Amino acid sequence: MKPTQQQIEKYADLAIHTGVNLQEGQPIIINGPIEGADFVRTLARKAYEAGAKDVHVRWNDEDLTYLKMKHAPLEVLENVPQWKVDEVMSYAKDGASILSVYAPNPDLLKDIDPERIAAANKANGQALKEYRDYIMNDKVSWSLVSIPTENWAKKVYPDHSQDEAVSKLWDKIFQITRVDQEDPIQAWEEHNATLRKARAYLNEKQYTKLVYKAEGTDLSIELVDQHIWHGGDTKTQDGKKFNPNMPTEEVFTMPHKDGVNGKVTSTKPLNYAGNLIENFTLTFENGKVVDFAAEQGEETLKLLLDTDEGARRLGEVALVPHQSPISQSGLIFFNTLYDENASCHLALGGAYPTNIKGGSDFDEAQKAEHGVNDSMVHEDFMIGSADMDIDGVLADGTTEPVFRDGNWAIDFD
Amino acid sequence: MKPTQQQIEKYADLAIHTGVNLQEGQPIIINGPIEGADFVRTLARKAYEAGAKDVHVRWNDEDLTYLKMKHAPLEVLENVPQWKVDEVMSYAKDGASILSVYAPNPDLLKDIDPERIAAANKANGQALKEYRDYIMNDKVSWSLVSIPTENWAKKVYPDHSQDEAVSKLWDKIFQITRVDQEDPIQAWEEHNATLRKARAYLNEKQYTKLVYKAEGTDLSIELVDQHIWHGGDTKTQDGKKFNPNMPTEEVFTMPHKDGVNGKVTSTKPLNYAGNLIENFTLTFENGKVVDFAAEQGEETLKLLLDTDEGARRLGEVALVPHQSPISQSGLIFFNTLYDENASCHLALGGAYPTNIKGGSDFDEAQKAEHGVNDSMVHEDFMIGSADMDIDGVLADGTTEPVFRDGNWAIDFD
Ligand SMILES: [Zn+2]
Ligand SMILES: [Zn+2]
Ligand SMILES: [Zn+2]
Ligand SMILES: [Zn+2]
Structure with missing residues (x-):
């Protein structure tokens, strides 16, 4: 249905209130696909009802993106006009919340020359550095939510008709985001409280290192000194709570950019730049990817790793139990917002400065000194599975179990 | 269907080739409603096929416009951010063609406070002055085309179901724009040749004045010295042909801003700023509206007239035979692009500088001296009818018939 x-x-209420937690008198940017016009308009109405002073919708359309990536000369793809930067920065500087309706077609750009994709992504990444800093430092509240689009739904449910696939995906999204519950906003309060316990426990422990073992994975990840675990709701710099991801099941913190060693194998496809990367392995030495392979999309993986210096290092380590509701659905979503919350994952690329004490005030030198990775990209990739064990190493060298057989080895209550 | x-x-081919006449290597701005996504995407594809280097689609959505006009504080409506100006100017300066898909809901803003509409329009008009100059001086090629939207179609065909109304309006649009003919581009060549004869005849005559007589209308309009009649295709400043309006049935030139006297009565509703103005009269003295009345929408008419000094004066005088195909359809379209081409009309507001010899190079002082009206608005309103007679006054004071009973009194062949 x-x-x-x-x-x-x-x-929409959930996204406006629990997601970005929009305040009276605030502006908001809503990024959304024209295919989701009804939902975007509802968001806009709810935003004004919540007292938004201005709702700026930035429509996107994948058909146009595809046409441009296919036909425009390279110099057009490489040129991000200044007004596009000014557009988002003028809202960000005015304290706008940023709500993005995220529903990419996982196969959008599969016949596009990867060099062209890389060039376009690089240009965008460079031009929007200041805007990205606003988001990654929680200077403004921001949130990602998804809605089914035809292409995405067909990818998740290839054996159903177009209409059925979209309906099924709506149902699944409502279930996972708790919209099917009597009071979703209350249900999120409770969920956030649970995640808060996990992160409090881990923040207390201050493991110096996490050691991962699973089929195809044998990896040691040093965590930065004074790292902070986040998960569920978080706060803007001026103290306003918001939920950056809906759904969210993870707790996550900051790996040391030079402290990763060993080999890791992906357990779900990664959708990057309109292409899928599947069954890939990465080998790390002193934080850096020194070898990689992929059964599918190796060229796209290379493109990701070659974006900049930081793209070959980790910026996030996230723990998600294999029994998470999203994982139990048994589906592969081909959408990072969903798949990352079904699986322990890592991210290639920039770290969230909020994952280390004082990090939002670090300059470039301090970042390097404390092991904070910097990059234009931040791409979560999934490594969790039913057979994953993770150990935590304490400051005194003692080791204790954190995950066993894919789930928490700790009782937080 | x-x-x-x-x-x-x-x-779409017609709009890209005959409309803006897009050249290889050129950028193009396409303004379009998200409701018309399929058509807009087809335009984008055709533009790239024609060699466009960049297609920039500026989506609009009337639901969002309504929400903003309804809810945003006045200071937000009055503020046009600089990036919005830079957005269009960066393309215009790069020689972009501008293609607008024009399909407003005639009743969109009928419950919005006219003061708020006036404030928003004024702010936009002031901010976009330079952009407007590009268009009104044909510095770049530009074109308007329409497609049915649900709200507009229901207004034209209120007694049909939503789907039927949209289908009927598509049929009517295809017929009027010659898309139903074997070779629409060729059909437009022939149509442009016909209009060329009319404007050549009138340019030769150089009437000093036109005198209008019809039920409710008794008006004398002085034309500026060295006025130029345009109609059908025109040329950019660098000599590239294009058709600014599709459809177009008019030939038009420049009234003297101080030379209009008498009374005129509208014969079709005017859709302005999301409201309809119906059955209105304007009384002119020395070019200026000194009295006005409207059976419906008088407040909106007042808002239009009060925009700025030039909004009370005329900027265009256009001749369209009552037997034009659009007129013969017997429909009221509540869409200026269609209704203006069914009826002799005038425009309140700014004149096209191209309607006077050398006008594109005039500075403010020269404009004033030659009687060129200047304003942020340019609003065509319809005055033609089956009983309209128009006389032309020659330089020597002789009078000759131009229109009789609503149609040309002249045989151009
Ligand atoms: Zn994550
Ligand atoms: Zn992440
Ligand atoms: Zn006209
Ligand atoms: Zn006009």
Whole structure:
């Protein structure tokens, strides 16, 4: 069945209040696909009802993206006009919340020359550095939510008709984001409380290192000194709570950019730049990827790793139990927002400065000194599985179990 | 019936080639409603096929416009951020063609406080002055085309179902824009040749004045010295042909801003700023509206007239025979692009500098001296009818018939 207007409204309420936690008098940027016009308009209405002073919708359309990537000359792809930077920065500087409706077609750019994709991504990454800093430092509240689009839904449910696939994906999204519950906002409060316990426990422990063992994975990850675990809701620099991801099941912190060693094998496909990378391995030495291979999309993986210096190092280590509700659905979503919350994962690329004490005030030199990775990209990739064991190493060298057989080895209550 | 893909393609070809006449290597701005996504995407594809180096689509959505006009504080409506100006100017300066898909809901803003609409329009008009100059001086090629939207179609065909109304309006648009003909581009060549004869005749005559007589209308309009009649295709400053309006049936030139006297009565509703103005009269003295009344929308008419000094004066005088195909359809379109081409009309507001010899190079002082009206607005309103007579006054004071009973009194062949 198509979603009812009531479901759409509940979902939009959740995104505006629990997601970005929009305050009276604030502006908001909403990024959304034109295919999701009904939902985006509902978000806009809810935002004004919450007292938004200005709702700026930045529509996107994958058909146009594809046409441009296919036909425009390289110098056009490499040129990000200044007004595009000014557009988002003028809102960010005015304290706007940023709500993105994220629903990429995983196969959008599969026939596009990877060099062209790399060039376009690089240009965007460089031009939008200041904007990215706003987001990664939680200077403003931001949130990602997904809605089904035709291409995405067909990828998740290839054996169903187009309409059925979209309906099934709506149902799944409502279930996973708790919109099917009586009071989703309350359900998120409880969920956030659970994640808060996990991160409090880990923040207390201050493991110096995590050691991963699973089929195809034997990896040791040093955590930075005074690292901070986040998960669930977080706070803007001026103290306003928000939920950056909906759904979210992870707790995550900062690896030391030079402290990763060993080999890791992916357990879910990674959708990057309109292409899928599947069954890949990465080998690390002193933090850096020194070898890699992929059964599918190796060229895209290379493109990702070659973006900049930091793209070959880790910026995030995240723990998600294999029994998470998203994982239990048994589906592969081909959408990082969903798949990352079904699986322990790592991220290639820039770290969140908020994952280390004082990090938001670090300059470049301090970042390097404390092991904070810097990059234009930040790409979560999935490594969790039912047979994954993770040990935590304490400051005194003692080792204790953190995960066993894919799930928490700790009881937080 | 819904339009076939073939019809959509023909229409898009016509807009890209006959409309803006896009050249290899040129950028193009396409303004379009998200409701018309399929058509806009087809335009984008055709533009790249024609060799566009960059297609920049500026999506608009009337639901969002309404929400903003309804809810945003006045200071937000009055503020046009600089990036919005830079966005269009960066393309214009790079020689972009501008293609706008124009399909407003005539009743969109009918419950919005007219003061708020006026404030928003004024802010936009002031901020986009330089951009408007590019268009009004034909510095770049530009074109307007329409497609049915649900709200607009229901206004034209209120007694039909939503789907039927949209289908009927597509049919009507294809007929009027010659898309239903074997070779629409060729059909437009012939049509442009016809209009060329009319404007050549009138340019030769150089009437000093036009005198209008019809039920409710008794008006004398002085034309500026060395005025130029345009109609059908025109040329950019660097000599590239294009058709600014599709459809177009008019020939038009420049009234003297101080030379209009008498009274005129509208014969079709005017859709301005999301509201309809119906059955209105304007009384002119020495070019200026000194009295006005409207059966409906008088407040909106007042808002238009009060925009700026030039909004109370005329910027265009256009001749369209009452037997034009659009007029013969018997429909009121509530869309200026269609209604203006069914009726003799005038425009309140800024004149096209191209309608006077050398006008594109005039500075403010020269404009004033030659009687060129200047304003942020340019609003065509319809005055033609089956009983309209128009006389032309020659330089020697002789009078000759130009229109009789609503149609040309002249045989151009
Ligand atoms: Zn993560
Ligand atoms: Zn991440
Ligand atoms: Zn006109
Ligand atoms: Zn006009």
